[in-house]
Amino acid sequence: MRAVWDIARLVLLEGLRNRLHHGILAFAALMLLAAVALASVTMGRTEMLVLDLGLGVLALFLQLVAVVFTIQIVQQEKENRTLYLLLTRLAQRWPYMLGKSLGVGGVLAVQAAGMGVLLFLLARFFGVFDALSYVQAVAATFLEAWIVAATALVFAQSSSFFLAVLFTIGVDVAGHFHSIIAHLGARAELALARWLAKLATWALPDLESVSVRDLAGIAPLAAADWWQLMAYAGLTVAAWTALAIAIFSRRNLA
Amino acid sequence: MRPLLRVEGLRLSVPTGKLHLKHKTILHDVCFSVPEGARAAYLGPNGAGKTSTFRVLTRLVRPDAGRIHYRGHSFIPPACLGFLPEQPYFYRHLTPREVLSALARLAGLRQGVDARIAHWAERLGVAHVLDQRFAACSKGQMQRIGLVQALVHEPEFLLLDEPMSGLDPLGRELVADVLREVAARGTTILFSTHILSDAEELCDHVIVLHEGRVRYEGTMEALLASGRRMRLRYRAPKPFAAEAKALEKGVWEEVWPEEEAHKRLREVMQRGAEVLLFAPQRRTLEEAFAELVGRGRP
Numbered sequence: 001m002r003a004v005w006d007i008a009r010l011v012l013l014e015g016l017r018n019r020l021h022h023g024i025l026a027f028a029a030l031m032l033l034a035a036v037a038l039a040s041v042t043m044g045r046t047e048m049l050v051l052d053l054g055l056g057v058l059a060l061f062l063q064l065v066a067v068v069f070t071i072q073i074v075q076q077e078k079e080n081r082t083l084y085l086l087l088t089r090l091a092q093r094w095p096y097m098l099g100k101s102l103g104v105g106g107v108l109a110v111q112a113a114g115m116g117v118l119l120f121l122l123a124r125f126f127g128v129f130d131a132l133s134y135v136q137a138v139a140a141t142f143l144e145a146w147i148v149a150a151t152a153l154v155f156a157q158s159s160s161f162f163l164a165v166l167f168t169i170g171v172d173v174a175g176h177f178h179s180i181i182a183h184l185g186a187r188a189e190l191a192l193a194r195w196l197a198k199l200a201t202w203a204l205p206d207l208e209s210v211s212v213r214d215l216a217g218i219a220p221l222a223a224a225d226w227w228q229l230m231a232y233a234g235l236t237v238a239a240w241t242a243l244a245i246a247i248f249s250r251r252n253l254a
Numbered sequence: 255m256r257p258l259l260r261v262e263g264l265r266l267s268v269p270t271g272k273l274h275l276k277h278k279t280i281l282h283d284v285c286f287s288v289p290e291g292a293r294a295a296y297l298g299p300n301g302a303g304k305t306s307t308f309r310v311l312t313r314l315v316r317p318d319a320g321r322i323h324y325r326g327h328s329f330i331p332p333a334c335l336g337f338l339p340e341q342p343y344f345y346r347h348l349t350p351r352e353v354l355s356a357l358a359r360l361a362g363l364r365q366g367v368d369a370r371i372a373h374w375a376e377r378l379g380v381a382h383v384l385d386q387r388f389a390a391c392s393k394g395q396m397q398r399i400g401l402v403q404a405l406v407h408e409p410e411f412l413l414l415d416e417p418m419s420g421l422d423p424l425g426r427e428l429v430a431d432v433l434r435e436v437a438a439r440g441t442t443i444l445f446s447t448h449i450l451s452d453a454e455e456l457c458d459h460v461i462v463l464h465e466g467r468v469r470y471e472g473t474m475e476a477l478l479a480s481g482r483r484m485r486l487r488y489r490a491p492k493p494f495a496a497e498a499k500a501l502e503k504g505v506w507e508e509v510w511p512e513e514e515a516h517k518r519l520r521e522v523m524q525r526g527a528e529v530l531l532f533a534p535q536r537r538t539l540e541e542a543f544a545e546l547v548g549r550g551r552p
Contacts, residue, residue: 019347080343
């Protein structure tokens with residue numbers, strides 16, 4: 001497991017020092033300020049509007065980082081041959097991919113925490129809200145992005161950058177319509193359509209159930225529901241990472 | 255000497271074509287061995303399959319057929335291997351110290367990591383860049399840091415793909431010194447290079463690969479002595495062969511394969527010429543290489 005942490009640490013350091021991320025963070029901060037400006041001139045509870053808009057911005061940017069950064073680190077590592085330096089030191093390949101997954105998770109966690117604190121302070125300036133539900137919403141948004149990153153790990157290995165981004169965004173979008181796909185499948189007349197919908201709901205991550213942003217500032221999730229959400233997100237990340245490991249372990253790195 | 259690494263019947267093909275449906279064989283039953291403690295050069299023209307062989311040896315690529323034997327293992331155990339890929343590149347936003355210590359830990363080194371990094375970085379002249387980001391390092395510095403990472407855990411087998419690439423003459427000399435130093439301590443080295451003079455100077459064992467096939471495997475001495483030619487220098491008013499080269503007025507020199515040279519010597523002496531020199535001419539590695547691969551240069 002030491003090897004996993006060493007690789008995760010490299011990913012984390014590289015991610016946090018990457019200028020692209022600094023740019024994305026700066027842009028996200030600007031968007032948060034724009035959200036505040038917009039909310040302050042709108043009628044209603046300003047702090048809640050700030051939270052709504054701000055969490056939307058946070059989710060958007062975290063998912064952008066999850067997709068672009070994950071695919072970039074996997075593909076650049078092969079192009080630049082840094083991958084060879086790491087793999088020739090490992091008896092097996094799985095620690096490499098697991099380290100990547102944890103490293104990307106670390107980058108997302110740091111960014112979620114940074115943007116989350118900034119948004120909290122901005123919203124708090126306008127009024128009082130339920131802090132626990134807000135923390136849960138930020139944590140869930142991070143988990144949602146980590147799931148997307150884990151799917152990106154799978155697609156990053158087997159295709160070009162553009163295709164990998166396309167496939168990952170496809171899974172991301174479809175994952176947010178999980179219940180609609182299930183509902184449409186249940187109502188479909190064709191057996192094949194029902195079967196396909198079932199397959200899709202089984203294979204796609206249920207990102208809808210991970211998202212609790214609509215409860216932010218209002219009321220926290222019950223403990224049991226929260227742990228269930230965490231367990232589902234953790235298992236989904238683990239399953240997609242395992243799939244990435246299985247593919248990567250069989251690949252020829254010519 | 256006992257072989258440390260033995261490669262038997264290595265065959266590797268790669269997919270080609272737009273749909274990757276065709277296959278091109280790039281290694282054809284490659285067999286060779288590297289004796290323990292040897293400094294072996296793995297030579298071949300571009301596209302001969304040197305880097306592909308290294309990728310198989312480092313388990314980055316699975317061969318279609320063939321076996322590797324290394325101290326009873328079917329692969330080179332990571333703790334025993336120091337590998338330098340061709341033109342190494344590192345994480346732009348990290349510093350050499352961060353990457354080297356992570357790589358040393360990955361190789362199983364637990365104690366004295368910093369001291370080892372400092373030692374090898376000093377030895378290879380990159381101690382002053384250890385704490386600056388890779389983005390600010392030159393190509394030559396990257397190459398030297400690449401060597402530091404291969405040496406830092408002091409492995410018993412070094413596999414180096416073009417270790418002299420991107421280095422200035424002083425850098426090449428320094429790297430050659432370091433390789434001699436580690437070889438003197440018993441480390442076995444297998445390296446590929448296009449700079450044949452470096453290989454000739456450094457190596458005692460040679461493997462020549464051409465179009466995916468091993469054309470020569472053996473000691474450097476045997477390769478340079480094989481197909482030995484003799485120089486015959488004599489004084490005579492006229493040369494006795496069209497190939498004779500005039501060295502000065504009335505002094506001629508002919509070079510013949512060893513088996514014909516003695517016959518020519520007798521003829522020259524019978525014709526009354528004064529023989530000034532009859533000595534073997536040692537081939538250079540470049541000449542031997544050109545003969546083995548038939549055309550071009552590596």
